[in-house]
Amino acid sequence: MSRDSSESDAAAGVTRSDSDAPLLEVDDVVKRFGGLTAIDHASFGVEAESITGLIGPNGAGKSTLFNCVTGMLTPDSGAVRLAGEDVQDLPPNRIAQRGLGRTFQTPKIFRGMSVRENLAFAARGQTGERPISALVRPGTVGSEEADIRERVDDTLAFLSLDHLAEEYASGLSGGQRKLLELGRVLMLDPEIILLDEPMAGVNPSLADDLLDRLHELNDRGRTILLIEHDMDLVMNHCDRVVVLHNGQTLASGPPSIVQEDERVVEAYLGGFENA
């Protein structure tokens, strides 16, 4: 990540019109699969520049909700608003272009491409992505590629992946794949990043590293929404917590408040205080 661009990003975050509307808003969303209601009138907001944790027992609908927010699924009813605009009917690529990036529970990296190519792929607005331009405008494409290469190098350094730049992604370990996927999202340069279990399967020292990186990103003005099962992590690192249970939002607010909520304790955190 280049220092310059991140600082200007942070500046942009500060000067963003501070209306009270959250950056991402899930409003009464319903998603059914046949007879099963996976998301049942879920509503919550993600404040700009927060780290928000989305928690809930297995099958609560967390990943389905992620898919509804990112456009991979279309909600049956309700609205998803990004920076105040309805996006629930847009395809995933359009939502991504509006500044929403996500990672997957099992990283979907480009295995047959080098680490560097994985990251370069994600850069926005590439002239050379159009076949005619790629052939007839070598100058423009060349200078864009040089810029992208620089950003890729910065991002790889930020994630301590620089020594793997030329490796095929298929050779990376599980934890490195998570980092690579995060790096790819960073190349997209999104306002808000959705992370689906970013720490799962990552060894503890790498997980600490990853957490540091997330805080650093947050400090630079990025908003983060993450699904996580590790309660200590959620309670210690998130500004706000949303609890999903049977497809419904049971509670949302600062961790300390949510932790005390009786319904939450009953539904999900029963073992938490004893743990």
Next chain:
Amino acid sequence: MGVFTPTALLSLPGWGSFLLTVLTIAGIYSLLTLGLNIHYGYTGLINFGHVAFFAAGAYTAALLTVPPPAQVSGAEYVFGLNLPMPLGLPISLVAAAVVGGLLATLIGATSVRLGSHYLAVATFALAGIFGSVLENEAWLTNGSFGLNSVPKPGRAAMSADTWAVAYFVFVVVVLVVVAFVLSRLTGSPFGRLLKGVRESEDAAQMLGKNTIRVKLTSFAIGGAVAGLAGGLYAHYVGSVVVQQFVPAVTFTVWAALLLGGVASNTGAVFGAFLLVGFRESTRFLTNIYDSLLASLPTVAADALRLAVEPLPDHASFVPSLRFVVIGLLIVLVIRYRPEGVFGDPNEIDAIGEED
């Protein structure tokens, strides 16, 4: 190829012109394989209908250049533009590429949303339908009789042998230009885009790329290259008949791509030359065998006769065995070198898999 100078070829009318035919056809198949490589090698699209784009190009070139039906006895078709040769050749070839690309876009638009294996079935079926249309719409294609007066550009001005050499050189020039352009494309950000869609469509979408459009573009480019190959083929053979465009063409091209190396343009060309060379040269194994018997000393001839004794004595045995050998070759490559001769094993790690 450098060993065989045109003059040497011309002085060897029998084997020389045969070799030239094989190389010219191999050049045309190289284009087909390069086109399929864009679809499968770079974008992961399993296209089992490649022959349709080849046919579309061949028929387009033919219709633009055959004489009008009034000048041909027994013609059923109503349309022949009779572009003069050789000046009409560029127009004819460009049109062949455009129509091949358009048909590919059309077939792509109906089926590109399907997952990889369903796409294979859909493209196979659509190519079959296209073949039926070519056979039955006789007003356009002259039905199963085909269009048999496709001009061979420049043929009138030179001898048959010289023309064969000239056309081979032309095919090689076209092949080199196309291979160069495709290499530029696949090495550009566009190529990276194709590969990302191949590796994970979900991830590509989540990174803001319109994967449907990417796949359609890939379809169009590969189809256009196949259409161009069809145009070259029509002007080389001089006739266009539905029986030339059977599914076996598609699978020969697939075999060439798998042998040569998926996602490698060099591999695609190499595979096409290898496969076509093998397919055509083994056609004459029986003749070689007979002339060997005649020319060898008696002892050696007897030994040879004894060696082939257990094999069935049937005229079609050796010719049909060729396809068994091609099949065996593919099995061996898939088993021991799945990336093909020029492929990179890392690149094909996830190819053809669903997200």
